Amino acid sequence: MSEQHIIRFENVTKSYDQDTTVLENVSFEIERGKFYTLLGPSGCGKTTVLRLIAGFMEPSEGNIYFNGKLINKIPANKRQVNTVFQDYALFPHLNVFENVAFGLRIKKWKKQVIEEKVKEALRFVNLEGYEKREISEMSGGQRQRVAIARAIVNEPEIILLDEPLSALDLKLRTEMQYELRELQRRLGITFIFVTHDQEEALAMSDEIFVLNKGRIEQSGTPTDIYDEPINRFVADFIGESNIVPGTMKKDFVVHFGSKTFDCVDGGFNENEAVEVVIRPEDLEITSLEAGKLKVKVDSQLFRGVHYEICGYDEDGNEWLVHSTKKATVGTEIGLYFEPEAIHVMRLGETEEEFDKRLEAYEGAANEK
Numbered sequence: 001m002s003e004q005h006i007i008r009f010e011n012v013t014k015s016y017d018q019d020t021t022v023l024e025n026v027s028f029e030i031e032r033g034k035f036y037t038l039l040g041p042s043g044c045g046k047t048t049v050l051r052l053i054a055g056f057m058e059p060s061e062g063n064i065y066f067n068g069k070l071i072n073k074i075p076a077n078k079r080q081v082n083t084v085f086q087d088y089a090l091f092p093h094l095n096v097f098e099n100v101a102f103g104l105r106i107k108k109w110k111k112q113v114i115e116e117k118v119k120e121a122l123r124f125v126n127l128e129g130y131e132k133r134e135i136s137e138m139s140g141g142q143r144q145r146v147a148i149a150r151a152i153v154n155e156p157e158i159i160l161l162d163e164p165l166s167a168l169d170l171k172l173r174t175e176m177q178y179e180l181r182e183l184q185r186r187l188g189i190t191f192i193f194v195t196h197d198q199e200e201a202l203a204m205s206d207e208i209f210v211l212n213k214g215r216i217e218q219s220g221t222p223t224d225i226y227d228e229p230i231n232r233f234v235a236d237f238i239g240e241s242n243i244v245p246g247t248m249k250k251d252f253v254v255h256f257g258s259k260t261f262d263c264v265d266g267g268f269n270e271n272e273a274v275e276v277v278i279r280p281e282d283l284e285i286t287s288l289e290a291g292k293l294k295v296k297v298d299s300q301l302f303r304g305v306h307y308e309i310c311g312y313d314e315d316g317n318e319w320l321v322h323s324t325k326k327a328t329v330g331t332e333i334g335l336y337f338e339p340e341a342i343h344v345m346r347l348g349e350t351e352e353e354f355d356k357r358l359e360a361y362e363g364a365a366n367e368k
């Protein structure tokens, strides 16, 4: 393991009781100084991963390493990790200064050092001058910043953030997304952020782990995951997708919607049954002659920036199109797309198998 990995999960399983396994054989690595997001639907195990990193619980099986050292049995207060909770968990009877100073007072730091450190933490989150304010006099966004100041004042190596923006309205939430991202860059501390909001994950992260039912379905940069989802769950969960059945004729040639197309994917068996993903914004409306697929328009909605057009091809596959061009319900239109817009997914493929296949066929393509 290289020095860069601040956290490593090795085949971690967590069960709360005998019948329910909440995390199943999860392995991943976290690099120092990056912004990570755990993304997935409610109950998929995101908070459980955070609790295991924080040391609020132990894995049932497997190992967790921090800077290369096994930490399964190390208690929370001995880990250089701080958590920002969804409800911020601030003390309502203490003012801003005392909330941020709390951890330092427990550690019995000198008064003057506490003052300096709290001031610095408040400066980092743009709350200078708010020291004497009561928590009840602070807005949602300001409370959020107090909670972050309370975490960074301890100078942890990792900050865990459990849906910290979910209580804020949309505008403030977007502002705080920028602020948090900027703060992480300035501090250079590893952030592990939990959300079920895919747009938030795409906007903020260096790396995303997509979780489903206690497993990591896919990990990668936002563009990796958006552009190359490995399965139906990821394609559906991250953004809107058209997912249709197809057949891989041979490398770089795929058949769907009664037609055969060039694509950029490979490493499949000849005539293997696959699923094909095309994002709605990668489809262009054109004439029947210029189109690659013929689609009969079933419905159309104006969404402000674009039209959302829904139609069916000759095989009965449904196609969703985001276009600035209008169509007419009941007519046939042509759909055009580039070979790169086609993403072919092997049925039941794991992330490891996907990575291996990608490496093999990209290697083969480069040799040609």
Ligand SMILES: Nc1ncnc2c1ncn2[C@@H]1O[C@H](COP(=O)(O)OP(=O)(O)OP(=O)(O)O)[C@@H](O)[C@H]1O
Residues within 6 Å of the ligand: 016, 017, 022, 040, 041, 042, 043, 044, 045, 046, 047, 048, 049, 196
């Ligand atoms: N203390 C507990 N005892 C028993 N089951 C638990 C306990 N804590 C969590 N669970 C269960 O474990 C599963 C995963 O929970 P977890 O809180 O990790 O999910 P999550 O992805 O963070 O969900 P959410 O987005 O709803 O917070 C859920 O089915 C939950 O009901």
